[in-house]
Amino acid sequence: xxxxxxxxxxxxxxxxxxxxxxxxxxxxxxxxxxxxxxxxxxxxxxxxxxxxxxxxxxxxxxxxxxxxxxxxxxxxxxxxxxxxxxxxxxxxxxxxxxxxxxxxxxxxxxxxxxx
Amino acid sequence: xxxxxxxxxxxxxxxxxxxxxxxxxxxxxxxxxxxxxxxxxxxxxxxxxxxxxxxxxxxxxxxxxxxxxxxxxxxxxxxxxxxxxxxxxxxxxxxxxxxxxxxxxxxxxxxxxx
Numbered sequence: 001x002x003x004x005x006x007x008x009x010x011x012x013x014x015x016x017x018x019x020x021x022x023x024x025x026x027x028x029x030x031x032x033x034x035x036x037x038x039x040x041x042x043x044x045x046x047x048x049x050x051x052x053x054x055x056x057x058x059x060x061x062x063x064x065x066x067x068x069x070x071x072x073x074x075x076x077x078x079x080x081x082x083x084x085x086x087x088x089x090x091x092x093x094x095x096x097x098x099x100x101x102x103x104x105x106x107x108x109x110x111x112x113x114x115x
Numbered sequence: 116x117x118x119x120x121x122x123x124x125x126x127x128x129x130x131x132x133x134x135x136x137x138x139x140x141x142x143x144x145x146x147x148x149x150x151x152x153x154x155x156x157x158x159x160x161x162x163x164x165x166x167x168x169x170x171x172x173x174x175x176x177x178x179x180x181x182x183x184x185x186x187x188x189x190x191x192x193x194x195x196x197x198x199x200x201x202x203x204x205x206x207x208x209x210x211x212x213x214x215x216x217x218x219x220x221x222x223x224x225x226x227x228x229x
Contacts, residue, residue, distance in 0.1 A: 004157070006157075034217060036220075041222065042222050043119070043205055043207075043220030043221050043222045043223055044158070044205070044220045045220070046217045046218070046219070049217060089157050089158070091157075102148075102160040102163070102171055102173060103148075103158075103160060103218065104160070105150075105157030105158045105159070106157050107155070107156055107157050108156075108157050
């Protein structure tokens with residue numbers, strides 16, 4: 001049962017344009033969402049997060065939007081840079097879950113930003 | 116500030132063997148989590164350790180076990196290795212145990228089971 005889904009395996013964008021990465025979830029108990037970025041041969045690094053009490057969080061070029069009614073979140077990167085090329089993972093946490101401290105990850109989206 | 120370090124970086128084992136993976140948490144972090152990332156998938160939660168006790172577990176069989184030491188470093192042990200155990204094993208630490216705490220990941224150990 002895939003509770004967090006990233007339906008686009010890959011995304012290709014031109015430098016300077018907007019990158020939009022999408023994520024859907026099914027568990028309504030999730031209350032905190034995070035995006036991680038992963039380069040080859042490195043571990044995932046935290047990018048940005050959002051609490052379920054908010055619908056938007058911004059940090060520089062990165063903005064995360066949360067639509068609770070649709071159980072959907074998206075990550076916007078503006079403007080996109082070649083150094084943003086990486087795998088992006090959406091993750092969610094459930095405070096009432098039986099596995100304390102667990103993050104549930106999506107499958108990831110490979111972003112390629114072309115110069 | 117030292118980040119999360121994992122050893123070894125790569126490992127090849129045969130089916131039925133046992134393996135131990137090691138992790139040193141980031142300075143000041145007392146909570147360690149382990150994740151398994153199969154090819155083309157996102158990381159899957161194995162378990163978390165806090166103050167040397169298992170503090171949560173994902174859907175993994177008992178042959179996956181762990182330890183946390185007084186210096187907050189950790190080990191992941193896998194017995195009776197199966198081919199499907201081939202994956203990237205990621206260790207992550209956090210300053211405290213909380214569901215809204217972001218995790219700091221190591222670079223992982225790539226395990227191949229032949």
